[in-house]
Amino acid sequence: MTDQPEAIPFEPTALLRAGNRSLSVMDQIRDAILDGSVSAGERINEVRISKTLAVSRTPVRAALQALAGEGLLDYAPNRGFTVREFPLDAIVDAYEIRASLEGVAARFAAERGLNAEERAIVEQSLIAGDRLLERGSFEPGDLIRYRRINGDFHDTLLSAARNRMLAEMIRICHHVPMSSSRNIVAFEHRDVRRRHDDHHRIYEAIMAREPWRAEILMREHVSGVKASLVKSLTERGEPIDMTDAAKTG
Amino acid sequence: MTDQPEAIPFEPTALLRAGNRSLSVMDQIRDAILDGSVSAGERINEVRISKTLAVSRTPVRAALQALAGEGLLDYAPNRGFTVREFPLDAIVDAYEIRASLEGVAARFAAERGLNAEERAIVEQSLIAGDRLLERGSFEPGDLIRYRRINGDFHDTLLSAARNRMLAEMIRICHHVPMSSSRNIVAFEHRDVRRRHDDHHRIYEAIMAREPWRAEILMREHVSGVKASLVKSLTERGEPIDMTDAAKTG
DNA sequence: ATCCAATAAAGTGAATACACTTAAGAAGGA
DNA sequence: TCCTTCTTAAGTGTATTCACTTTATTGGAT
Numbered sequence: 419m420t421d422q423p424e425a426i427p428f429e430p431t432a433l434l435r436a437g438n439r440s441l442s443v444m445d446q447i448r449d450a451i452l453d454g455s456v457s458a459g460e461r462i463n464e465v466r467i468s469k470t471l472a473v474s475r476t477p478v479r480a481a482l483q484a485l486a487g488e489g490l491l492d493y494a495p496n497r498g499f500t501v502r503e504f505p506l507d508a509i510v511d512a513y514e515i516r517a518s519l520e521g522v523a524a525r526f527a528a529e530r531g532l533n534a535e536e537r538a539i540v541e542q543s544l545i546a547g548d549r550l551l552e553r554g555s556f557e558p559g560d561l562i563r564y565r566r567i568n569g570d571f572h573d574t575l576l577s578a579a580r581n582r583m584l585a586e587m588i589r590i591c592h593h594v595p596m597s598s599s600r601n602i603v604a605f606e607h608r609d610v611r612r613r614h615d616d617h618h619r620i621y622e623a624i625m626a627r628e629p630w631r632a633e634i635l636m637r638e639h640v641s642g643v644k645a646s647l648v649k650s651l652t653e654r655g656e657p658i659d660m661t662d663a664a665k666t667g
Numbered sequence: 668m669t670d671q672p673e674a675i676p677f678e679p680t681a682l683l684r685a686g687n688r689s690l691s692v693m694d695q696i697r698d699a700i701l702d703g704s705v706s707a708g709e710r711i712n713e714v715r716i717s718k719t720l721a722v723s724r725t726p727v728r729a730a731l732q733a734l735a736g737e738g739l740l741d742y743a744p745n746r747g748f749t750v751r752e753f754p755l756d757a758i759v760d761a762y763e764i765r766a767s768l769e770g771v772a773a774r775f776a777a778e779r780g781l782n783a784e785e786r787a788i789v790e791q792s793l794i795a796g797d798r799l800l801e802r803g804s805f806e807p808g809d810l811i812r813y814r815r816i817n818g819d820f821h822d823t824l825l826s827a828a829r830n831r832m833l834a835e836m837i838r839i840c841h842h843v844p845m846s847s848s849r850n851i852v853a854f855e856h857r858d859v860r861r862r863h864d865d866h867h868r869i870y871e872a873i874m875a876r877e878p879w880r881a882e883i884l885m886r887e888h889v890s891g892v893k894a895s896l897v898k899s900l901t902e903r904g905e906p907i908d909m910t911d912a913a914k915t916g
Numbered sequence: 917a918t919c920c921a922a923t924a925a926a927g928t929g930a931a932t933a934c935a936c937t938t939a940a941g942a943a944g945g946a
Numbered sequence: 947t948c949c950t951t952c953t954t955a956a957g958t959g960t961a962t963t964c965a966c967t968t969t970a971t972t973g974g975a976t
Binding site: 480 | 959960961962966968
């Protein structure tokens, strides 16, 4: 911050994440991968990236190491990093895995209970969803809005599970990059309605302190997303974006 | 390799893993963490390690980044890496998570089927286990031997699940460092017998192509290990080694 | 024209040097 | 004696440099 050697013309080194360049670089590379700027299987050139981001290779390498740890990159000695490929099978599997993990999270949440703040957020998400859905049809932007509501619900239950490893594994599932990055899977109003009802039931089970019921319901809930996804994949042609669909479960 | 500055006296830089020092360093640090040479919560000093292993800080940092990705270390900017702490709760939870994940793996294996080699290994593990157990009591070294048999069974089913993410997550569960590193949880012959019978049933379900039955059986199987563990924890005092117990499920 | 070998270019791996941040210790005041 | 502050040491973050490996290219031979 004090005396950056020179203001770089093209990429003004986006806002730095707290003190540390590696972390900032990491975020930028991750974004580039997730939004498809660099395609799967592609080999990553350290010097090119370091020039683009106007930093040395050191923080770039650090970021790449970390991203490999997150499972987004593969590493081969003396050959550097490549963007990991996710065949369609693996993407579908990821939903199953996430279903299983979020099921466990729901069970833990039911066993351990929610604190006041968490209850407030979840209940708010249920109410907001009800309001959004009561019209019977979507207006533009509603899906985006629902995605946030959905995220609040799942994130809060996850934090109520009080287990870091679980949270990290689920985060990894969310980071599975999706095939192509155009097209949004257009979910029907009825589908979203059904999933929101799932949320109600799951929360009931958790508040009733019924861990196993919570687990089964959550599992089925997430599996349902996979099902609609596979359905929309087989109905339409092939190239479908799942980047957003992933967050609409 | 050509002109190592000086042969270091104490730690002769163990055998290097394929071409790459970072990977070798990573293994050594990991081992040090898992066998308790460095204790939980402890802060890691890069220069000290680099001196001990007779390499520069660069490969050490690379290894630390990677280990943080594996979940063994925590990172804080400008403060470096610390050994992640695993409270007893988290360790017990890890068994639940692994149970869930291995359940999914068993389901996948049942859906996708085993190839000839995999069938051979699993069946061999079942036979070897039967032979080891038929005496009705253990001789010294039998537990170690059974641990290998057990590992073959689980590893092979996992590879039959044909999903890399799943395999990596389960590996992470196995890497949860256990509290102290003395004492072996002495499993009774009867317990091992019971678990080995589980193996038989799980394999039956998989060969019968009954995915959900395979999942439930596997899940219960792994959960059972957690149960015995908790039991032996509450019966005896506190300090118990779980390093080995972890591999005996 | 195709394949192989030698060579050059590009890229990664590791060491060193220096800048910056944090933690520790010493000195001074209340 | 205890707390505060300044100073200093220790430690992490980044850049730069060089060594080594891989890959691309060019020239020749079959």
